[in-house]
Amino acid sequence: MxxxxxxxxxxxxxxxxxxxxxxxxxxxxxxxxxxxxxxxxxxxxxxxxxxxxxxxxxxxxxxxxxxxxxxxxxxxxxxxxxxxxxxxxxxxxxxxxxxxxxxxxxxxxxxxxxxxxxxxxxxxxxxxxxxxxxxxxxxxxxxxxxxxxLERLSGVKEVDVTSRAARIAAGTFGPDLEAELAPQGLTLRHYPQSFERSTLGGWLATRAGGHFATLYTHIDDMLESMRVVTPRGVIESRRLPASGAGPSPDRLMLGSEGSLGIITEAWMRLQVRPKHKVSATLAFPDLYAAAEAARLVAQAALFPTNCRVLDANEAMINGVGDGQRSFLLLAFEGVDAPRQPWLDRAVAIAASVGGVVAKGQAPQPTVEVVADEGDDAAQRWRKMFLRAPYLRDGLVRLGAITETFETAVLWCDFPDFHRKVKAAATDAVKRICGSGLVSSRITHVYPDGAAPYFTVIAPAKPGGGVAQWDEIKAAVSDVLLAEGGTITHHHAVGRDHRAWAQRQRPPLFTAMLRAAKREVDPHGILNPGVLM
Ligand SMILES: Cc1cc2nc3c(=O)[nH]c(=O)nc-3n(C[C@H](O)[C@H](O)[C@H](O)COP(=O)(O)OP(=O)(O)OC[C@H]3O[C@@H](n4cnc5c(N)ncnc54)[C@H](O)[C@@H]3O)c2cc1C
CATH class of the missing domain: 3.30.43.10 (Uridine Diphospho-n-acetylenolpyruvylglucosamine Reductase, domain 2)
Structure with missing residues (x-):
C-alpha cells in the first residue's frame, strides 16, 4: 500500500x-x-x-x-x-x-x-x-x-564489508537505508528525530545531529567520502580512513545546504548492530544538578549512547516524571560485550553529585537485545521522541505556537548561559503571547560542553502565530550569540539563521565561502540565500 x-x-x-x-x-x-x-x-x-x-x-x-x-x-x-x-x-x-x-x-x-x-x-x-x-x-x-x-537517487549501492562502509545514494530515507543494511548486521546508526522523513543527502548538507548523545553525534563523523555535482562539474573525494592532506573537500561540502552542489552519493562508515543495551534514569532536584552529572559522565570517557538531561517540564511533557524533578537518562550499547560495568560507573558518578536512581527504574540486568530494551523512562522517552512531530502538528492545529531552538556552549559558561537564555525565552513568551511554557533538555554532551535544546509552547493570537514566533526567536537568538553559544548545534543555518550565522562566522571566512560558491556556481542558481 x-x-x-x-x-x-x-x-x-x-x-x-x-x-x-x-x-x-x-x-x-x-x-x-x-x-x-x-x-x-x-x-x-x-x-x-x-x-x-x-x-x-x-x-x-x-x-x-x-x-x-x-x-x-x-x-x-x-x-x-x-x-x-x-x-x-x-x-x-x-x-x-x-x-x-x-x-x-x-x-x-x-x-x-x-x-x-x-x-x-x-x-x-x-x-x-x-x-x-x-x-x-x-x-x-x-x-x-x-x-x-532527490528521491529517485536512492538505495545502498555497494557495501565494503572489510572496511565496514557503504556507498549510499543521497536521496535514501533513514528507514530505507537501515532496512537495506540490516540483513548484513550493519547500521549507520544515525537517528535524528526526523529519521522517518529525512535523507542521507539532507543530513550531510545540514550536518545533522543524531540521537546518540556522545562520540559520533553528527553525521560528519560517519562520512568517509562523497560525490557532489555542481554546475561546473563533479567533486568526488577519495575514500580514506583519515587524511592530513590539507583542507578537506568533505569539510567544505558538509553543511553547504545545497548552495555549493548537489550531493548525489556518499561512502559512509558503518557499525555492527549492537547486541547489548542497558539504561538507567536518575532524578535530580533541578536541571543544573543533572547537567553537572552529565558533565562528569561526559568527561569520564565512558561514551554513553544516551546522556540526556530533561528539566522538570520537559520530563513531564514526555511522560517521564511528575513535573517536579529533572532527570538524567543514561544508556550504553555494546557490540561484543555487555555494558553493565560502564552503566554502573556512570550511575556512581551521577549519584556522587546527588542523582537518585528513579523509583521503579533501577538499572536493568544486561540483556541480549534485538529491539529497544532498558528502563521504562528511556522507552517512554524514545517512543515520544519519534511521535513528537505528529503531536506538534496536533498542537499547531489547535492554534498553539510550538517550536524548538537549540545551541551549544562550553561547560564553563553553561549554567549562566542556560539561565539567561531560559529567562529571555520566558520573558519573550510572556510579553508576546501572554502565557506559555518553556522547557529545556540537553541533547548532546561533549567533554568541553553541552548542547541545550529548548521547547516553547504558547497560545498564538488569531492570525499572528508566525509573526509572534519570529519575534520570540529573534529575541532568543540574540541572547544565544551574545552569551557565547552557537546559533545552531544541528538544525543548520538555512534562511532563518543566516543573519546570526553571519555574525558568528569570521567575516573573512564568509568571503572565502562566497568565492568558493562563485567558482562552482557562477550564476548563483544553487539554493540562493541559504548560508550567506
Ligand atoms: C520534527 C523534526 C525533527 C528534527 N530532528 C532533527 C534532529 O534530531 N537532528 C537534526 O540534525 N535535525 C533535525 N531536524 C531538522 C532536519 O530534519 C535536518 O536538517 C535534516 O538533516 C534534513 O534532511 P532532509 O533530507 O529532510 O533535507 P531537506 O530538508 O530536504 O534539505 C535540507 C537542506 O539541505 C539541502 N539538501 C538536501 N538534500 C541535498 C543534497 N542531496 N545535496 C545538496 N543539498 C541538499 C536542501 O537544499 C536544504 O538546504 C528535525 C526536523 C523536524 C521537522
Whole structure:
C-alpha cells in the first residue's frame, strides 16, 4: 500500500493524531496556559489549494511535475512557521515545478539547462528543514525555481564489508537505508528525530545531529567520502580512513545546504548492530544538578549512547516524571560485550553529585537485545521522541505556537548561559503571547560542553502565530550569540539563521565561502540565500 504524505505537516497522513487525541492535547494545554483565545486551524482541501502560476519551463531536458499538491509539498520545510503557513493555505513561494532526476546523467542535464537560463534549483531531500532551507523566498527575483527532489537517487549501492562502509545514494530515507543494511548486521546508526522523513543527502548538507548523545553525534563523523555535482562539474573525494592532506573537500561540502552542489552519493562508515543495551534514569532536584552529572559522565570517557538531561517540564511533557524533578537518562550499547560495568560507573558518578536512581527504574540486568530494551523512562522517552512531530502538528492545529531552538556552549559558561537564555525565552513568551511554557533538555554532551535544546509552547493570537514566533526567536537568538553559544548545534543555518550565522562566522571566512560558491556556481542558481 502506498502511504500518502501530508501536504501541510509532518509525515504520513495515516499517522497523524486523530480528533480524540487532539481533544486530549487541548485539555493538557488548558492546564498549562490561557487558551481562551485559541483559533483552531483546519487544513485547506487539496483541490482548493491556491498557488502562484507556474512560469514557462518548456524545453526542460527531463520531466517536471507542476501538479499543485506536488508543488505545495515542496514549498516549505517542517518548522512551526512552515506548518502554519501551509495550514493557512499560504503557498506564495511555491516552486514552479518539481524535478526528480533518475540518475546523475539526468541531474547534470537539468543543472546545465537551468544554469544557462539562471533558473534557481533548490535541492530537496525529505523537506524536513526547520530553517527555511528548502523555501524559495527569492522566487520573485529569478526567472523560475525548480525544487530538485532527490528521491529517485536512492538505495545502498555497494557495501565494503572489510572496511565496514557503504556507498549510499543521497536521496535514501533513514528507514530505507537501515532496512537495506540490516540483513548484513550493519547500521549507520544515525537517528535524528526526523529519521522517518529525512535523507542521507539532507543530513550531510545540514550536518545533522543524531540521537546518540556522545562520540559520533553528527553525521560528519560517519562520512568517509562523497560525490557532489555542481554546475561546473563533479567533486568526488577519495575514500580514506583519515587524511592530513590539507583542507578537506568533505569539510567544505558538509553543511553547504545545497548552495555549493548537489550531493548525489556518499561512502559512509558503518557499525555492527549492537547486541547489548542497558539504561538507567536518575532524578535530580533541578536541571543544573543533572547537567553537572552529565558533565562528569561526559568527561569520564565512558561514551554513553544516551546522556540526556530533561528539566522538570520537559520530563513531564514526555511522560517521564511528575513535573517536579529533572532527570538524567543514561544508556550504553555494546557490540561484543555487555555494558553493565560502564552503566554502573556512570550511575556512581551521577549519584556522587546527588542523582537518585528513579523509583521503579533501577538499572536493568544486561540483556541480549534485538529491539529497544532498558528502563521504562528511556522507552517512554524514545517512543515520544519519534511521535513528537505528529503531536506538534496536533498542537499547531489547535492554534498553539510550538517550536524548538537549540545551541551549544562550553561547560564553563553553561549554567549562566542556560539561565539567561531560559529567562529571555520566558520573558519573550510572556510579553508576546501572554502565557506559555518553556522547557529545556540537553541533547548532546561533549567533554568541553553541552548542547541545550529548548521547547516553547504558547497560545498564538488569531492570525499572528508566525509573526509572534519570529519575534520570540529573534529575541532568543540574540541572547544565544551574545552569551557565547552557537546559533545552531544541528538544525543548520538555512534562511532563518543566516543573519546570526553571519555574525558568528569570521567575516573573512564568509568571503572565502562566497568565492568558493562563485567558482562552482557562477550564476548563483544553487539554493540562493541559504548560508550567506
Ligand atoms: C520534527 C523534526 C525533527 C528534527 N530532528 C532533527 C534532529 O534530531 N537532528 C537534526 O540534525 N535535525 C533535525 N531536524 C531538522 C532536519 O530534519 C535536518 O536538517 C535534516 O538533516 C534534513 O534532511 P532532509 O533530507 O529532510 O533535507 P531537506 O530538508 O530536504 O534539505 C535540507 C537542506 O539541505 C539541502 N539538501 C538536501 N538534500 C541535498 C543534497 N542531496 N545535496 C545538496 N543539498 C541538499 C536542501 O537544499 C536544504 O538546504 C528535525 C526536523 C523536524 C521537522
Amino acid at each position: 502506498t502511504r500518502s504524505l501530508s501536504y501541510w505537516g509532518w509525515g504520513f497522513e495515516d499517522a497523524a493524531i486523530d480528533e480524540g487525541a487532539r481533544q486530549k492535547l487541548a485539555m493538557l494545554l488548558s492546564t498549562q496556559m490561557d487558551v481562551s483565545n485559541l483559533s483552531p486551524r483546519v487544513p485547506t482541501a487539496v483541490d482548493a489549494l491556491e498557488l502562484p502560476a507556474s512560469r514557462d519551463l518548456s524545453g526542460a531536458p527531463i520531466t517536471l511535475s507542476t501538479a499543485p499538491v506536488d508543488r505545495a509539498r515542496h514549498t516549505h520545510g517542517q518548522a512551526f512557521r512552515d506548518v502554519v503557513r501551509a495550514l493557512e493555505g499560504d503557498f506564495s513561494v511555491a516552486p514552479d515545478a518539481v524535478a526528480r532526476p533518475a540518475d546523475e546523467t539526468e541531474l547534470t542535464a537539468l543543472l546545465d539547462w537551468c544554469d544557462a537560463r539562471s533558473i534557481a534549483v533548490v535541492p530537496f531531500g525529505g523537506g524536513s528543514s526547520v530553517v527555511g532551507g528548502v523555501e524559495a523566498r527569492f522566487r520573485d527575483g529569478v526567472p523560475a525555481v525548480i525544487s530538485l527532489d
